[in-house]
Amino acid sequence: MQDGILIGEGVILDARPASFATRGLGALIDVAVTVVLLIAVSLAVTGTAARLTEQWTSSLSIAVLVVLLVGLPTAVETLTRGRSLGKLACGLRVVRDDGGPVTFRHALIRALVGFFEIWLSFGSVAVITSLANSRGKRLGDLLAGTYAVRVRGGRGWEQPLVMVPGLAAWAAAADIRRLPDGLALQVRQVLDRAPRLAPASRARLTDELAARVEGYVAPGPPPGTSAESFLHAVLHERRDRELVRGRADRERATAQAAALHRLPYAVPDPRD
Structure with missing residues (x-):
C-alpha cells in the first residue's frame, strides 16, 4: 500500500x-x-x-x-x-x-x-x-x-459501486469517518474482484473488511445487511460526498476569484 x-x-x-x-x-x-x-x-x-x-x-x-x-x-x-x-x-x-x-x-x-x-x-x-x-x-x-x-495502460475498475436501494436513506444519514490510509483501496479492490472469487473466500474477505469499516460508521447498517452490500454503500456514499464537496470548493473558489477582481465598494463597475 x-x-x-x-x-x-x-x-x-x-x-x-x-x-x-x-x-x-x-x-x-x-x-x-x-x-x-x-x-x-x-x-x-x-x-x-x-x-x-x-x-x-x-x-x-x-x-x-x-x-x-x-x-x-x-x-x-x-x-x-x-x-x-x-x-x-x-x-x-x-x-x-x-x-x-x-x-x-x-x-x-x-x-x-x-x-x-x-x-x-x-x-x-x-x-x-x-x-x-x-x-x-x-x-x-x-x-x-x-x-x-x-498513467497509460492501467486497468480501471471492472465492477461499479452499487447502492442497494434499501440502504440509500441509511447511508445518507450515517456519519462516515475518515478511513485509515489504504483501507478504502483494499475494500475497492476486493469488491472489484469479488465476482471472480470463490464463494468462501468472497464471504471471508468481505466479512473481515466490513468488520474493520464498521468501526468508522455510525450508526451501523440495518440488521440483515450483507457485508458486501454494506461495503458498496459506504464507498458509494463517500464518493458522492467527495464529489459534492469538490463542486462546492470549486464554486467557492470561483466566487472568491470574481470578488477579488471587482472594484471596491461604492465604486461603479463598468461590467454592471
Missing part, C-alpha cells in the same frame, strides 16, 4: 511508480530532444558570434544553456502538469508525493538539480539514486517531493 498515491479522505489511488526501464527511456528521449535543440541553437549562435565580442559570445552561450537545460524543462513540466515529451511518449507523469499535479516550484527544483545530476554527471547520479529508491526517485525528485507514475 505504500506505493499508492494518497488523496483527500485517506483514499489511495492505485497508481504505481513507473519502472526504471520506462523512466530511463523517457529520460533518453528528453535528453535526445534537448541535444538536438542545443546543436541547432549552437549553429545559430555560431553564425551570430562572428559579429560579437568574446565577452558577449560567452554570455550568449551561458544564456542558451540556462534556457535549454533549466528554463525549458521547467516551463514544459509546469504547463503540462508533469509531462515532458519523453514522458508523454512513455505514458508517464511526474506527480507530487501526495498525488497532486506538480507546480512551478517542483518543476524548477527538478530542473536545477537535473542540470547537475543528469548533465554534469552524465546521468550517473540520477541512475544510482533512482535504483536506490523504492519509488525510483532521482535526487531532484527527493528534493522536490515528486516521483514518476505510469
Whole structure:
C-alpha cells in the first residue's frame, strides 16, 4: 500500500511508480530532444558570434544553456502538469508525493538539480539514486517531493459501486469517518474482484473488511445487511460526498476569484 498515491479522505489511488526501464527511456528521449535543440541553437549562435565580442559570445552561450537545460524543462513540466515529451511518449507523469499535479516550484527544483545530476554527471547520479529508491526517485525528485507514475495502460475498475436501494436513506444519514490510509483501496479492490472469487473466500474477505469499516460508521447498517452490500454503500456514499464537496470548493473558489477582481465598494463597475 505504500506505493499508492494518497488523496483527500485517506483514499489511495492505485497508481504505481513507473519502472526504471520506462523512466530511463523517457529520460533518453528528453535528453535526445534537448541535444538536438542545443546543436541547432549552437549553429545559430555560431553564425551570430562572428559579429560579437568574446565577452558577449560567452554570455550568449551561458544564456542558451540556462534556457535549454533549466528554463525549458521547467516551463514544459509546469504547463503540462508533469509531462515532458519523453514522458508523454512513455505514458508517464511526474506527480507530487501526495498525488497532486506538480507546480512551478517542483518543476524548477527538478530542473536545477537535473542540470547537475543528469548533465554534469552524465546521468550517473540520477541512475544510482533512482535504483536506490523504492519509488525510483532521482535526487531532484527527493528534493522536490515528486516521483514518476505510469498513467497509460492501467486497468480501471471492472465492477461499479452499487447502492442497494434499501440502504440509500441509511447511508445518507450515517456519519462516515475518515478511513485509515489504504483501507478504502483494499475494500475497492476486493469488491472489484469479488465476482471472480470463490464463494468462501468472497464471504471471508468481505466479512473481515466490513468488520474493520464498521468501526468508522455510525450508526451501523440495518440488521440483515450483507457485508458486501454494506461495503458498496459506504464507498458509494463517500464518493458522492467527495464529489459534492469538490463542486462546492470549486464554486467557492470561483466566487472568491470574481470578488477579488471587482472594484471596491461604492465604486461603479463598468461590467454592471
